[in-house]
Amino acid sequence: MATKRDYYEILGVDKNVSAEDLKKAYRKMAIKHHPDKNPDDPTAEEKFKEAAEAYDVLNDPQKKARYDQYGHAGMAGAAGGGYGAGGPSMEDIFSQFGDVFGDDSPFGGFFRGQGGGGGRQRVRRGSDLRIKLKLNLQEVANGVEKKIKVKRHVTCNTCGGNGSKNGTAVQTCSTCQGTGQTRKVVNTMLGQMVSTSTCPTCNGEGKIVTDRCDACFGEGRVLQEDVIPIKIPAGVAEGIQLSVGSKGNVPPRGGVAGDLLIVIEEEEDADLKRDGNNVVFDLYVNFVDAAVGTSVEVPTIDGKARITLEPGTQSGKILRLKGKGIKELNGYGRGDELVHVNVWTPKALSVEERAILEKLRHSPNFQPKPNKNEKGFFDKMKDFFHG
Numbered sequence: 001m002a003t004k005r006d007y008y009e010i011l012g013v014d015k016n017v018s019a020e021d022l023k024k025a026y027r028k029m030a031i032k033h034h035p036d037k038n039p040d041d042p043t044a045e046e047k048f049k050e051a052a053e054a055y056d057v058l059n060d061p062q063k064k065a066r067y068d069q070y071g072h073a074g075m076a077g078a079a080g081g082g083y084g085a086g087g088p089s090m091e092d093i094f095s096q097f098g099d100v101f102g103d104d105s106p107f108g109g110f111f112r113g114q115g116g117g118g119g120r121q122r123v124r125r126g127s128d129l130r131i132k133l134k135l136n137l138q139e140v141a142n143g144v145e146k147k148i149k150v151k152r153h154v155t156c157n158t159c160g161g162n163g164s165k166n167g168t169a170v171q172t173c174s175t176c177q178g179t180g181q182t183r184k185v186v187n188t189m190l191g192q193m194v195s196t197s198t199c200p201t202c203n204g205e206g207k208i209v210t211d212r213c214d215a216c217f218g219e220g221r222v223l224q225e226d227v228i229p230i231k232i233p234a235g236v237a238e239g240i241q242l243s244v245g246s247k248g249n250v251p252p253r254g255g256v257a258g259d260l261l262i263v264i265e266e267e268e269d270a271d272l273k274r275d276g277n278n279v280v281f282d283l284y285v286n287f288v289d290a291a292v293g294t295s296v297e298v299p300t301i302d303g304k305a306r307i308t309l310e311p312g313t314q315s316g317k318i319l320r321l322k323g324k325g326i327k328e329l330n331g332y333g334r335g336d337e338l339v340h341v342n343v344w345t346p347k348a349l350s351v352e353e354r355a356i357l358e359k360l361r362h363s364p365n366f367q368p369k370p371n372k373n374e375k376g377f378f379d380k381m382k383d384f385f386h387g
């Protein structure tokens, strides 16, 4: 693959370019390199796509930040970032950036009317549906299958989606002859161009429904409650978005459904705190247990586990329960549970308790003698997370 050019260089802008100037720069480049305007230049399409790709990245704050930090390497394989080996298709460019040119501007018409095949039938796509889904720690850790109830627009069964009574009486719009667009020739700085705009009679649909379907009032779609089964992989995290294809809304009067987007929310667990793929449990023990040693039950993601406290366990010790953490998203590993030992100092003492402790106050074994191996809490944390 050829070396990629710098996105800023392609559009001739600097890093602090405003959104407005970026759009202007892109528009200029797109017009300059449009393949239909450069029939003798075989590199025009490549340059045109290059400009579109640069604009796609620099116009998206997240992608731009990633690009600024890592360059082209940061875009490869990134979710939603970069294009595949073939680059964006002309179709992609028009559907993504149509707003830059505007439907009603001469350029909008120029691009839409002449971009590629000409007169191509566009498949209309409905809107995406976005819902939030709350998961508890166990569901996050192991993955889960859920059935989600959503209200979505689906194709009307009565009319088959065209909005007419019995699905028949649809007439071709006479204003636009069914193309959905009206055209006129416009003089621009670049010469004559054909400007197309959305047909006002049929709103671009090319068809007119004279006898409306009773079930959907001519909309061609109805609101329906669906139960959609979804599989949540293990290891998801707050804010991650999963997409279920074609389970969003169908557009009015025919087309394909948008997607159902599921945004994950993590419910806080009463006992366990998540730290990446590890979970942390704060264990409190009294100092007799810490001094003499004992075995205690601790909560884990999958129920209880028993752990042994060695005699002489210090406050701040971290015990690791291997593999008791959260599964790696799209991976094979699994985090650990870290049990953080806190030795509890009594806050109130009876006369009798106090008398017993007073006897021990000056006992030689009760005098602190930390050695080099008794690291402080912060050193221990460092060892665990960076060791």
Ligand SMILES: [Zn+2]
Pocket: 156, 157, 158, 159, 160, 161, 163, 164, 213, 214, 215, 216, 217, 218, 219, 220, 221
């Ligand atoms: Zn209908």
Ligand SMILES: [Zn+2]
Pocket: 173, 174, 175, 176, 177, 178, 179, 180, 181, 199, 200, 201, 202, 203, 204, 205, 206, 207
């Ligand atoms: Zn029309």
